[in-house]
Amino acid sequence: MDEQRRSHERLPEALIDFYGLAPLPREGGRFRRTWAGPERPDGRPEGSAIVMLLTDAPGDFSALHRLPTDEIWHFYRGDPLTLFLLPDGGGAAEGGGLPEGGGTARTVVLGPDVLAGQHVQFTVPAGTWMAAEVADGGSWSLFGCTMAPGFTFEDYEHGDAAELAARFPQEAARITALSRP
Numbered sequence: 001m002d003e004q005r006r007s008h009e010r011l012p013e014a015l016i017d018f019y020g021l022a023p024l025p026r027e028g029g030r031f032r033r034t035w036a037g038p039e040r041p042d043g044r045p046e047g048s049a050i051v052m053l054l055t056d057a058p059g060d061f062s063a064l065h066r067l068p069t070d071e072i073w074h075f076y077r078g079d080p081l082t083l084f085l086l087p088d089g090g091g092a093a094e095g096g097g098l099p100e101g102g103g104t105a106r107t108v109v110l111g112p113d114v115l116a117g118q119h120v121q122f123t124v125p126a127g128t129w130m131a132a133e134v135a136d137g138g139s140w141s142l143f144g145c146t147m148a149p150g151f152t153f154e155d156y157e158h159g160d161a162a163e164l165a166a167r168f169p170q171e172a173a174r175i176t177a178l179s180r181p
Contacts, residue, residue, distance in 0.1 A: 008078075008139070009139060011078070011140070012053060012055055012078075012139075012140040012142075015053055015142055016030055016053060019032050019034075019051055019053075020032050021051070021052075021053055024052070024062075026065075026156070026158055026180065027062050027063050027065055027156070027158075028054075028059070028060060028061050028063050028180065029052050029053060029054045029060065029061070029062050030052065030053045030054075031050045031051065031052040031053075032050065032051055033048060033049070033050050034049050034050060034051050034144075035047070035049040036048045036049075036150050037150055040149060043152075044149045044150055044152055045149065045150030045151075046149060046150060047146065047147060047148035047149065047150045048146065048147050048148075048150030048151045049144060049146045050144060050146075050151070051076070051142065051143075051144045052142070052143055052145065053078075053140060053141070053142050053143075054132065054133060054134050054140065054141050054143075055134060055139060055140040056134045056138060056139050056140065060133075060134075061132065061133040061134075062130075062132040062133070062178075063131055063158065063159065063178060063179055063180040064084075064086070064129050064130070064131040064158075064159030064161070064164060064178050064179050065129070065130065065156055065157060065158055065159055066088065066127055066129045066130065066157050066159070067124075067126065067127075067147070067151070067155050067156065067157070068127070068155050069126045069147055069149060069155070070123050070124065070126050071123070071145050071146070071147050071151075072121060072123050072124075072145065072146045073110055073119075073121065073122050073123075073124065073132075073143060073144070073145050074110075074120065074121050074143055074144040074145070074146070075110040075111055075118075075120045075121070075141070075143050076142045076143055076144060077112075077142050078134075078138070078139075078140045078141040078142045079111070079134055079135060079137070079138025079139055079140060079141055080109050080110060080111030080112075080113075080118055080134075080135040080138060081110040081111065081132055081133070081134060081135060081141040082107055082108070082109055082110075082132065082133055082134075082135045083107065083108040083110060083122065083124070083130060083131075083132045084105065084106075084107055084130065084131045084132070084133075084178055085105065085107070085108065085128050085129065085130050086105050086129035086130075086167075086168055086171070086175075087103045087104070087105075087106075087128060087129075088127045088128060088129055104170075105168055105170075105171045105174075108122050109135060110122060110132075110141070110143060111135070129159055129164060131159070131178035133178065158180075159175075159179055160179075161175055161176050161179035164179070
């Protein structure tokens with residue numbers, strides 16, 4: 001194994017230490033909030049940003065969930081990340097998204113090779129079920145998410161594997177693999 005590959009494999013631990021990443025409850029992965037805007041009258045921040053790390057370790061994925069506002073995903077470094085999306089209404093957001101009114105499941109790849117169809121930035125529309133994992137053959141991905149208004153844990157809706165698999169039977173295996181109780 002060459003030095004560049006060894007360095008790539010050691011980098012996740014260094015990034016965890018550098019950013020002070022901690023486990024993200026229920027959803028999975030490691031994260032840290034890096035910014036929250038001023039508080040609005042409803043108690044939510046005007047906006048928020050996180051940095052997050054996923055690896056290819058068993059069980060290290062962002063579980064199916066949805067949020068009430070658009071969420072912008074940003075690829076920073078590492079290996080490509082697959083973003084699995086299940087529509088649940090809502091319109092397409094500028095810069096990416098799903099068609100209005102639902103449809104079928106979609107997989108988007110976040111990564112550095114934009115000329116090959118990967119995205120360095122992708123907007124998941126409000127109400128869309130989403131999950132993420134390091135793409136096949138990869139070992140880790142560092143990415144971020146921003147929202148306006150900002151994220152609160154009360155906004156997070158955890159996916160129910162049985163319910164989603166019943167609604168999307170053709171995606172049942174992937175739904176099960178990307179869900180947590």
